[in-house]
Amino acid sequence: MTEYLIGVDIGTYGTKAVLVDISGKVIGTSYIEYGVLTPKPGWAEQWPEVWFNATVKTIREVLEKTKVNPKDIAGVAISGLYGGSGIPCDREMKPLRPAIIWMDRRATKECAWVRENIGEEEIFKVSGNTIDPYFGYTKILWIKFNEPDIWRRIYKIVTPKDYVIYRLTGEIVIDYSSAGNYGGIFNIHKRTWSDKMLDEMGIPRDYLPDRIVMAKDVVGEITEDGAKLTGLRKGTPVCAGGIDAPVSALSVGAIEDGEIGAMLGTSMCIGIIQDKERLTPKLVNFPYVVDDTKKLYSFAGITTAGACIRYFRDTFGRVEKILSEHTNISAYAILDMEAEKVPPGCNGLIFLPHMSVGERAPWWDEELRSCLIGLTTYHTKAHVYRAMLEGIGYAIRYSLEVAMRVGIPIKRIMLVNGGARSPLWRRIIASITGMDMFYIAESPGAPYGDALLAGVGTGVLKGYETIKEWVKISEVTKPDQYMREVYNEYYKVYLKVYEANKEVFKLLTELTKKYS
Secondary structure, three states, rough: OEEEEEEEEEEOEEEEEEEEOOOOEEEEEEEEEEOOOOOOOOOEOOHHHHHHHHHHHHHHHHHHHHHOOHHHHHEEEEEEEEOOOOEEEEEOHHHHHHEOOOOOOOHHHHHHHHHHHHHHHHHHHHHHHOOOOOOOOHEEEHHHHHHHHHHOOOOOEEEEHHHHHHHHHHOOOEEHHHHHHHOOEEEEEOOOEEEEHHHHOOOOOHHHOOOOOOOOEEEEEEEOOOOOOOOOOOOOEEEEEOOHHHHHHHHHHOOOEEEEEEOHHHHEEEEEEOOOOOOOOOOOEEOOOOOOOOEEEEEEOOOOOHHHHHHHHHHHHHHHHHHHHHOOOOOOHHHHHHHOOOOOOOOOOOOEOOOOOEEOOOOOOOOOOOOOOOOOOOOOOOHHHHHHHHHHHHHHHHHHHHHHOOOOOOOOOEEEOOHHHHHHHHHHHHHHOOOOOOOOOOOOOHHHHHHHHHHHHHHHOOOOOOOHHHHOOOOOEOHHHHHHHHHHHHHHHHHHHHHHHHHHHHHHHHHHHHHH
């Protein structure tokens, strides 16, 4: 009998399922898109029913597409987005309000309250993280301070993927990566909830799942109702999975100390695997999804990395888009060809790639914005486009240097997702950082890591290292020595541009609020 595994990732804008065999071959995929609720500027929410419906539909669709017998599915694992506040549920496990997701920035007053009443040093000492609206505990406090009627009715707060797991299995659990991503209420050293922080914040421990498990652990089985909805066999084992970013890092083979899974999509996530506690509040730190009680996942991110490039294409690349329709070459590839003719450093252009107001690790700056410095009448569209590619490269180098300053080794960087398809961009990043870039062309992303976890958890696969056999490196891009020397000089200017404009960004934010 051939055995198969299903991985499902519940993302911010869509849910994807993959069905693979035990050799790692992808047999079928399914994807469903959805949106994010933005009731006010800076707010971002989602109802969990959207996630649940997308999960059951993608599982059913991938089974129907592949014609695989549900009896041959050895196991399923589910990962999910950074769920922010999580979903507050009543005693019947019915959602009381939408989840306040990771990109929501409303909890600024709650951050100020934590700084005043607890302090950044205490939060870091316990959780290995800082104070910022990004973290789930600040969003939980927002519910407590602003929605007392909902707060009183809470029975459990569960993450997006754990809500779906509950609906499919009847089990209430949370994995270590999801618990750690809440931030200040999780003790990263003891790998459990911090009673001290919960008491000081007035968050009842009963609100949180008691059962904290490893990402590979089988946490339950598909119920009769779950089987009817998904098409899976009743009793199919379900593994916990984890936060989508570390599961994505696993999906490209990052399991050793100092290995990095760098996802260059709309947003960029630079996830570094650690075997030791080398902590800095500049990075987000929580348990990894491999050897969860020992390894750490530390990440930095550029919220609008690929979004900058898409913005340029959509706003200034009309000609390239028309050419693309007639030549079957992507508009991005045409823009790359034009940018290839521009020298490194773009004849004196520097771009900061933060095109949404505020940035997470390692900047933790609520007013940080993008800017283009050095523009003259000599510069062309190609100069500006290349400056954007380089600006993201400089930001990646800055993130890596923050990690190296606390002794985190940087051994190998695996690049995946849409932006990584660009040979020019890979060469720019390699030359700016001075490191080889290992490109993985055919990466299904987080669901692939989920499938691996399901295989390890059910015993179908021998261990985590199986991912090294599954993943194929497409190309290794090495730094260009001349470009490296040029970028070393321009990187110094990039750092000065960032430092010199902090006050300007703050003033712009104040004026935007005043006159919008």
